[in-house]
Amino acid sequence: MDLINFRVGQKTISLKILDILLTERYEGDLTTLPNENPSFLGVKDYMGTPTPIFDLGIILNKRSSYDINNALVELLKEREEEHRQWLQALERSVIKGQDFDKARDPKQCTFGQWLSSFKTENEDLKAILGRFKEPHDRLHALADKLLTLCEQDKKQQAITMLERERATTYIKLMRLFESAREQISLDHKPIIVFTTQDGHKPHIGLLVDQVEDNIHCEEDEIKSLSEITNIGFEIDPQTKKMMQGLIKRGSTHSVLIDPSSIFRPEHLQGYEPEETESYGLF
Numbered sequence: 356m357d358l359i360n361f362r363v364g365q366k367t368i369s370l371k372i373l374d375i376l377l378t379e380r381y382e383g384d385l386t387t388l389p390n391e392n393p394s395f396l397g398v399k400d401y402m403g404t405p406t407p408i409f410d411l412g413i414i415l416n417k418r419s420s421y422d423i424n425n426a427l428v429e430l431l432k433e434r435e436e437e438h439r440q441w442l443q444a445l446e447r448s449v450i451k452g453q454d455f456d457k458a459r460d461p462k463q464c465t466f467g468q469w470l471s472s473f474k475t476e477n478e479d480l481k482a483i484l485g486r487f488k489e490p491h492d493r494l495h496a497l498a499d500k501l502l503t504l505c506e507q508d509k510k511q512q513a514i515t516m517l518e519r520e521r522a523t524t525y526i527k528l529m530r531l532f533e534s535a536r537e538q539i540s541l542d543h544k545p546i547i548v549f550t551t552q553d554g555h556k557p558h559i560g561l562l563v564d565q566v567e568d569n570i571h572c573e574e575d576e577i578k579s580l581s582e583i584t585n586i587g588f589e590i591d592p593q594t595k596k597m598m599q600g601l602i603k604r605g606s607t608h609s610v611l612i613d614p615s616s617i618f619r620p621e622h623l624q625g626y627e628p629e630e631t632e633s634y635g636l637f
């Protein structure tokens with residue numbers, strides 16, 4: 356059995372290559388229809404066939420990858436602002452003698468705790484996050500150094516060191532926050548996978564984050580659904596219906612799905628065809 360793997364959030368799903376008609380970059384150009392299914396995005400005409408499009412991220416993760424990425428971008432903005440306020444508080448302490456009550460240990464600040472626990476499959480983002488440790492640790496270590504100098508009546512020396520670190524360590528940290536946000540935003544280029552039941556006409560489209568690779572899998576390599584719950588899936592009836600099993604190879608795994616179980620004809624009631632252009636053959 357030949358399969359194509361796709362990334363959806365932190366999960367990898369597999370589709371039989373015979374079930375795939377083509378892929379197309381998602382441009383948001385869909386016709387919306389009233390419906391009660393949050394994963395149903397709308398309809399797109401493909402070669403004269405109105406094709407319902409479903410967000411696989413919502414089906415598998417309860418949230419679209421777009422929303423997850425936006426939430427991560429907002430989180431990084433908040434953590435950046437916290438460090439801006441941290442440095443301002445340290446400056447007030449050095450210059451005006453105000454008490455400094457911010458975290459001095461980089462592992463105890465909110466961002467430090469998040470950074471040590473956050474996991475991502477995005478290698479570029481992972482590389483950027485890996486560069487945070489040095490300036491983040493250095494910035495937090497600055498508090499003890501400066502406050503000690505102030506206690507020793509070396510205020511001017513503390514101010515000079517503060518300005519030097521503001522222009523170097525702090526700026527480096529702020530640029531890393533900006534780079535991480537840009538990477539998250541620019542890297543997300545979702546595609547629609549048009550699936551087929553007869554090899555000719557599209558059946559439904561599935562919105563995924565990216566194509567990963569193709570594999571050949573034997574039937575005996577597909578494990579039962581019970582093993583899926585062990586890797587972080589909360590299986591609701593709709594999701595369970597579309598899952599055919601777990602493919603596990605070494606430390607990697609993917610979930611084999613059957614897209615034909617998603618579509619319900621009532622989604623297309625009242626649909627008026629529109630002329631749209633398809634592109635991006637697989």
